[in-house]
Amino acid sequence: MKKLVLVIAPVVLAFAGCAATDTNNSATTSQQLGVAALKVAVNAKCLNEINNVAAWKTATRYMTTEQRNDIQTNVCGCVSDKAPESVTTFELATAAIDPSARATIVNKVVSETVNACVNEALKQAK
Structure with a gap:
């Protein structure tokens, strides 16, 4: 999994850099790169x-692999979506470089948001 991140992160960073609307504004570009990398x-x-x-182990004990994977995708999507809300602009810029x-x-x-997202996803699954 770590190798996958090492391969995907530079690609995402490259695309995020291309998508920057104001390439002359390094703070904005750094922030966009930071969000993508984060x-x-x-x-x-x-x-x-x-x-x-x-809670995850207990709740998914009797689920099928497909059900677990769907919920896991929802949980980690939630955590990823909440990531930029949990950090400062400075941290985002620092994360980019x-x-x-x-x-x-x-x-x-992850430690701050995963439990909340697990609970959210399990409530939706019921």
Whole structure:
């Protein structure tokens, strides 16, 4: 999974850089790159970490693989969507250029939002 992130993150960063509306504004570009990189990293971390959540283990014990995968996709999508709301603009800019800072921010975001997103997804599944 980590290798997949290492391959996907640069591609996402490249596309995010191309999609920047104001290439002369480095703060805006850095922020866009930071959001893209953060979302990719948060999603990967979430997919790795979700199986350690006690509520997840209990709730999915009797589900089919397809049901678990659908809910897991919803949960990690939720975590990725909430990621930019959980960090400052400075952290986003830093995440775009500093891999160690990105890892710290990703850990923070996932730990703060995964339980809420698991509970949200399980409520919707009922």
